Structures are given as C-alpha cells and as structure tokens.
Amino acid sequence: MDVLIEIERLTKRFGSFTAVDDVSFTVARGEVVGFLGPNGAGKSTTMRMVAGFMQPTAGTARICGHDVQDAAVAARRHLGFLPEGAPTYPEMTVEGFLSFCAAVRGFSGSDRRQVVHDAMTVTALEDVRLQPVETLSKGFKRRVGLAQALLHDPAVLVLDEPTDGLDPNQKHDVRRLIEMLSPKKAIVISTHILEEVGAICSRAIVISHGKVVADESAAALAARGPSLDQVFRDLTVAHAADMEPAA
Numbered sequence: 001m002d003v004l005i006e007i008e009r010l011t012k013r014f015g016s017f018t019a020v021d022d023v024s025f026t027v028a029r030g031e032v033v034g035f036l037g038p039n040g041a042g043k044s045t046t047m048r049m050v051a052g053f054m055q056p057t058a059g060t061a062r063i064c065g066h067d068v069q070d071a072a073v074a075a076r077r078h079l080g081f082l083p084e085g086a087p088t089y090p091e092m093t094v095e096g097f098l099s100f101c102a103a104v105r106g107f108s109g110s111d112r113r114q115v116v117h118d119a120m121t122v123t124a125l126e127d128v129r130l131q132p133v134e135t136l137s138k139g140f141k142r143r144v145g146l147a148q149a150l151l152h153d154p155a156v157l158v159l160d161e162p163t164d165g166l167d168p169n170q171k172h173d174v175r176r177l178i179e180m181l182s183p184k185k186a187i188v189i190s191t192h193i194l195e196e197v198g199a200i201c202s203r204a205i206v207i208s209h210g211k212v213v214a215d216e217s218a219a220a221l222a223a224r225g226p227s228l229d230q231v232f233r234d235l236t237v238a239h240a241a242d243m244e245p246a247a
C-alpha cells in the first residue's frame with residue numbers, strides 16, 4: 001500500500017479547550033477519505049495542521065514521507081490544499097490569481113501559462129478568467145480555490161468542504177473531477193454533507209469533539225444503520241452524551 005498521508009496522534013489545544021484530540025490515520029494512493037463531523041468537531045483544525053498552516057500542540061503529520069513542520073517546503077510540494085472559504089487576494093482576476101499561485105509554486109514562462117490553463121479547464125473557469133475573484137459567486141470562488149490546489153498536480157489533496165456553495169450541477173462536476181483524479185492521488189475531503197460520502201468516498205472517518213469515532217469503508221458505515229443520517233447522529237450525538245460530565 002502506497003501511504004501518502006500519515007497522521008500520528010495529532011492534537012490541538014486552544015487554551016484549556018481541546019479542539020483535536022489524539023487523531024491518527026493514514027491515507028493511501030487511490031483512496032478518497034471523507035472526513036465527517038458536526039459543526040465544531042475539529043475538521044478544519046485537523047486539515048490546517050495536516051496542510052502545515054497551523055502548528056499542532058502535539059503529534060505529527062507527514063505528506064509523502066515529509067514532516068509538515070520539519071520539512072514544510074518538501075511536504076507542500078506534494079500537497080494541494082483547499083482551505084475553508086474564499087481565496088485570498090479578492091481583487092485579482094481569476095487568471096491573475098492562479099498565475100500568481102503558479103509563480104509561487106516555481107512555474108515560469110510557458111509552463112506557468114500551461115498549468116494555469118489546465119487548472120482553469122478542469123474546473124471550468126475559462127469564461128470568468130478575466131473577472132476579479134471578489135465579483136464571483138460563492139460556487140465559482142470555491143472552484144478558483146480548487147484550481148489553485150490542483151495547479152502543480154500534487155499527489156495529495158486535502159480539500160475542506162470542496163462542494164460548499166455549489167449548485168447541484170457544479171457539485172456533480174466537482175465529484176466527477178475528484179473521481180477522475182483519485183486513482184493517482186490520496187484525497188481527504190472534509191464535509192458535513194453525508195451524501196458526499198456515498199457519492200465519492202471509498203472510506204469515511206467520523207470525528208466528534210475532536211476524537212475519531214469511526215474509521216471504515218463508506219459501505220460499512222452506511223450498513224451500520226437504516227440511513228447515513230441516523231448512523232451519523234448515533235455516532236456523534238451518542239459520543240457527545242458520553243462526554244457530558246456526570247450530574
């Protein structure tokens with residue numbers, strides 16, 4: 001198994017509050033892992049640490065064998081990260097922003113034009129390439145973020161809510177894109193949209209109050225109960241009840 005993402009005992013505390021609590025998992029090439037959990041469960045915080053944008057309180061993450069803290073540049077070379085929300089530099093045009101990101105990634109001349117062109121093609125952004133990012137709809141902004149993550153054709157993709165704000169047609173297109181990319185990459189998608197799991201994920205990890213409460217194939221998770229909604233509630237609400245201090 002070609003393991004590309006290794007997460008070992010990752011923990012993040014904000015003061016006395018533990019947002020991510022001893023999370024460990026690995027993701028191999030060819031896997032699309034759905035990282036699920038209710039609002040505030042710790043998904044984005046975990047992803048920011050895996051992407052090297054936030055320092056863990058404890059634990060480590062490696063991308064293609066490179067520690068995201070100790071070998072940050074090497075790790076980021078193999079990583080495409082779609083953060084939550086809209087891309088920065090909203091006053092830049094779509095093409096200008098992607099071209100800037102490509103330059104930061106070390107592309108120049110015709111290579112730079114080519115990677116920007118390819119990323120805009122797969123995310124269907126050509127028609128808005130000259131529009132400032134701030135004037136785009138939410139769905140288009142997400143696609144600019146996705147294009148930025150794909151520019152350097154990384155082996156690892158960490159995507160925080162990639163279909164957030166997209167209409168059903170755009171969701172379909174992004175899911176097909178992830179499916180097309182998946183054989184050659186290790187992909188983690190954070191979401192609280194449960195239909196995403198059945199639609200694109202080979203495996204699901206459920207996190208609740210910062211702790212992993214399930215890690216299994218999407219089919220095994222779905223088979224735990226009458227519906228994925230119910231399984232999700234049982235795992236996350238039951239876990240929340242377990243954590244209540246005794247009266």
Ligand SMILES: Nc1ncnc2c1ncn2[C@@H]1O[C@H](COP(=O)(O)OP(=O)(O)OP(=O)(O)O)[C@@H](O)[C@H]1O
Pocket residue numbers: 014019037038039040041042043044045046192
């Ligand atoms: N910089 C910070 N300082 C203090 N608390 C924080 C900080 N960042 C996140 N948190 C807290 O950590 C917890 C986990 O937040 P996180 O954004 O990782 O959750 P999430 O699972 O991504 O939620 P959502 O689905 O709503 O995006 C939340 O209670 C949040 O308020």
